[in-house]
Amino acid sequence: MLGTLWEWWRRKTPLVDAVFMAPLIVLSVPMAWNAYDDIGPPPYLLLTLALCLPLVFRRSYPRTVFAIVALVSFAQWGAAIEPIPANGAILVGVYTLAAGQPRVWGIAAALVGELGAVMAALRYAVNPGELKAIFVMLTIVVWSVWILGTYISTRRAYTRSVEERAARLERERDTEVQMAMAAERARIARELHDVVAHNVSVIVVQADGASYAIETDTAKAKEALETISATGRHALAEMRRLLGVLREGDDAGSYAPQPGVGELADLMDQVRSSGLPLEFEVVGVPPELSAGLQLTIYRIVQEGLTNTLKHAGPEAAATVRLHYGDQAIEIDVTDDGRGAAAADDGRGHGLAGMRERAAVYGGGVEAGPRAGGGFQVSARIPVREEART
Template sequence: MVRRAWEWWRGQRILVDFAFMLPLLGISLLMIPQITGPSPLGEPAPGMPTPPNEWACLALTLMLCLPLALRRRWPRGVFAFVALVSFVQWLVGIQALPANLAVLVAMYTMAAELSLRWAVAAWAVVELGALLEVLREVDSRDWDAHRDMFLSWSFFVAAWWILGVYIRTRRAYYSSVEERAERAERERDTQVQIAMAAERARIARELHDVVAHNVSVMVVQADGASFAIETDVERARRALETIGDTGRHALAEMRRLLGVLREDDDAGSYAPQPGVEQLADLVEQIRSAGLPLEFEVAGVPLELSEGRQLTVFRVVQEALTNTLKHGGPRASAQVRLHYGDDALEVRVTDDGRGAAAPGDGAGHGLVGMRERVAVYGGSVRAGPRPGGGYEVVALIPVREETRV
């Protein structure tokens, strides 16, 4: 409860600045009677500032203090206004008031909120104002005293200015620390997802091997049973039993491996595998991760089997993941699908580090790509580009081949 109230309070910038302005306004109002009352020294000397009347002092105090409630909303405007009011006050010969400290507060805000150029400009304006105020009171007999006064004011102004610059520098440092922490957290999550994807790819390859082996056994046994069913019933019966046992074994293996693949999967147990149509979502996901990316499709799109579509998706995903890992902070990438008469060419290029990218020796992405594409009789070529960057080109046949 207290934390939420504090967070709400910090978000009300105008209200907070108004609260911090109230002490200066209160002190300035309390000192008005002392400033406007009769001086114990009598009338001021010629050329010296005259004490203002009560209404003029009240107006100046309000004009100098009230804008401070907006100092962080419009720091330049507030500083310019209070500096202009102080300059007009100096021109008409009215002595300095406690409310003139508002100029220092506005200068501090400029130094804490804006760039160093604006901070230096604000400091120069305040120093000029202090010099003008001192010069108005100088005569030939007490220049040394006024010089010491000017140096004291200069030191006081510099202290406020340095405090503002320090606050701005500290905020920038904490902001960069938070940004690095968020980036490290995102990279850690990405590494976890990459590791999970690699493990699932390995399990998927195992599933392919299990299914391919068992289905091959079942096909051979079914062929044998069909030939022997009329001449050797016992042999046909054993073949059918073998088919049943092999099928149950294959189903058990598939359930086990698919259970691992679907563990903690938010997409659900019956979510379809991604294909070519999901490449647009993948491209947007990679763009949101900070990688500039172009996506292009050339040729007439062909009807592809679900397995081929999954292979295309995984090749693009793995290539873009490698770009994110090794391309560098300023890399950009391009994904191009070219539909030919007999094959689909998938080309993923980037302009990152290329051959200069450090390898961690733990990746098997290219191996997985080649295995996936080789299932359909295709090929994968991957390596650094001559002009810099990296390129992955996969050629996937689109016509089914009958294998004996």
């Protein structure tokens, strides 16, 4: 409640300024009835109002208000009217310009106030000693007010910079979150491509085999159909797991772990069951690998075999060689199929995905037809902190 009232009060700047102006009027009015010269109360009342009323609009029109107050004070000096408390309006104007306007306007207002101090000392001092005292006192007051206004201006600028920095950091945080979400979606898209392309390739090969064998070898046709069923279920399970990552606020439970090098043997069995002769060779002692690096190795091998199933042809055979070296992990997926003669529909993203995955760990992928026929995919991933022997 108090906070709401304070915010309302701060928005009513003319009302606030009128409240702060009231003490000047209260202190000046009694002098109108106690005036010791011959001009009488009305001129004092008019002078008080002329000095104080413009202050109501000091924050809306600070320079105009200061100019009016300064001119009224100059007219008072020219008419030799004694200073009154309402002359403090000139100090309010100096503070307003120093606190809320560019530095040059604050300095200009202070110089005008200093000029007023000199003129007041010359006009109202009785003797040289009093002249000096009045001048020093008024000078100290004018520049103290200017220093206070300058400090408030600096403080406000600092507060604004802190608020702007906080707002900028919040925007940058939101941008980073959006970028992270976009990167995660791109990763999931690559995962979906690997999963769907590999499993659909296996299903297509098995379906072709079943169509050839259904009339001559029922057992093999049945085995092919069982492989198609199992592969389809596996593909659906992985797709559900990956798409589930995109669900916001889904706390249904943890998803299945990402495949790694331990699942490569199952991948080889799955590919062999599709009818592709396959050799799997592991050289060296596998080091301790992070989950991300294991997934990268698995997907590179999977994508290489998917390309073989799609493009190598019906009589092809493949070899997968995984070499764990001291400096790098090397992956070779080769086949003796069509090679350069294989048709390319231009819509695949497998090679690009493999290169992106390897690049994350500072590695690279080379792919192309072999000199003696067939196709080869070779990847090399340096052993860094991700792989500790």
